[in-house]
Amino acid sequence: LHVRIVSLHDGRAKEGGALAVINDVTKLRRLETVRRDFVANVSHELRTPITSIRGYVETLLDGALDNREVAIPFLETVLRQSERLNAIIDDLLALSRIEQESRAGGIDLREGPLVAVLEAAVQTCRIEAEKAGVGLAVDCPAGILATMNDTLLEQAIVNLVVNAIRYSRRDDVVTISAAVRADAEGKPQVAIAVRDTGCGIAPQHLPRLFERFYRSDQARSRTEGGTGLGLAIVKHIVQAHDGTIDVRSQEGIGSEFIITLKGRMA
Numbered sequence: 001l002h003v004r005i006v007s008l009h010d011g012r013a014k015e016g017g018a019l020a021v022i023n024d025v026t027k028l029r030r031l032e033t034v035r036r037d038f039v040a041n042v043s044h045e046l047r048t049p050i051t052s053i054r055g056y057v058e059t060l061l062d063g064a065l066d067n068r069e070v071a072i073p074f075l076e077t078v079l080r081q082s083e084r085l086n087a088i089i090d091d092l093l094a095l096s097r098i099e100q101e102s103r104a105g106g107i108d109l110r111e112g113p114l115v116a117v118l119e120a121a122v123q124t125c126r127i128e129a130e131k132a133g134v135g136l137a138v139d140c141p142a143g144i145l146a147t148m149n150d151t152l153l154e155q156a157i158v159n160l161v162v163n164a165i166r167y168s169r170r171d172d173v174v175t176i177s178a179a180v181r182a183d184a185e186g187k188p189q190v191a192i193a194v195r196d197t198g199c200g201i202a203p204q205h206l207p208r209l210f211e212r213f214y215r216s217d218q219a220r221s222r223t224e225g226g227t228g229l230g231l232a233i234v235k236h237i238v239q240a241h242d243g244t245i246d247v248r249s250q251e252g253i254g255s256e257f258i259i260t261l262k263g264r265m266a
C-alpha cells in the first residue's frame, strides 16, 4: 500500500487540511513480478537450445567433423534445436499478437458452423497423429453455430489436439466433440471437448497448467518438442472469445480439456 499525504495548506488560508492518497500497489507489483518472471523464463527457454547448438558446433569444429558417424547425429541435434528455437519464437509471437488484438478493441468474431473449424484443426494434426499411431475422431453435429474467430479457434483446438496426441500411447484415440448446452442463465452455449486416454495429469499441476512455460513433466514435454506455451495460447484465445476453459484429468486414465463459447443450434 502506498500512502501519500498532501498538505492542502497554502499558507494564506486560515484552516488548512490534508489529503491522504492511498494507492493499492499490490496489483501493480504483482504484474511487475509476473513480467519479470516472464522475461527470465523466455531468456532461459531460448538459451537452452542455443547452449546445446553451441556445444555441438564447437565439438564438431574441435575435430568431430572428421568422423562422419559422430558428425551426422550431432548435426541432427543442431537441426532439432534450431527447430525448437523457431517453435518457441512462433508461440511467443502468437501470444503477443492475441494479447495485442484483445487490447485493441477485441478480436474479430463471427457466427459460423463449428464443425468446419474442428475438421480443419484435425486436418492440421493428421500427420502428427499418424506418426504417433494415434487415431483422431470428430463428433460434432452439423447444425452447431459458434460465435468465433475461425483462425484463432482452430489454433486453440490444434494446440489441445497436439498435446492430446503427445501424451497418448500408440493405438489410443483422441476425441474432439461438441454439444450445445445451457449456461448458468439458461442461454445456449457451445462446449467443445478434447479428450485423450493418455498419461493424465497429477492434481497438483492442474491449477498452474495454463501458465506460460509451466510443465507438469519437464523432461518429457521438452523432449516431446513442447514449448510450454501451448496452453497459455489456448487460454488467451478462449478469453478473447469471452469463453471459458476447464481441464479434468486423472493420472493413468486421461485428460479432457473443455472450451465453452457463445453459440447455438441452427
Ligand code: ADP
Pocket (backbone or CB within 6 Å): 163, 164, 167, 196, 198, 199, 200, 201, 209, 213, 214, 215, 216, 217, 221, 222, 225, 226, 227, 228, 229, 230, 231, 232, 255
Ligand atoms: P507443452 O508445449 O510443454 O506441451 P503446454 O502449455 O501445451 O506446453 O502444456 C503444459 C503442460 O501441461 C505440458 O508440459 C504437460 O505436462 C501438460 N499437458 C498438457 N496437455 C496434456 C495432456 N493432454 N495430457 C497430459 N499432460 C498434458
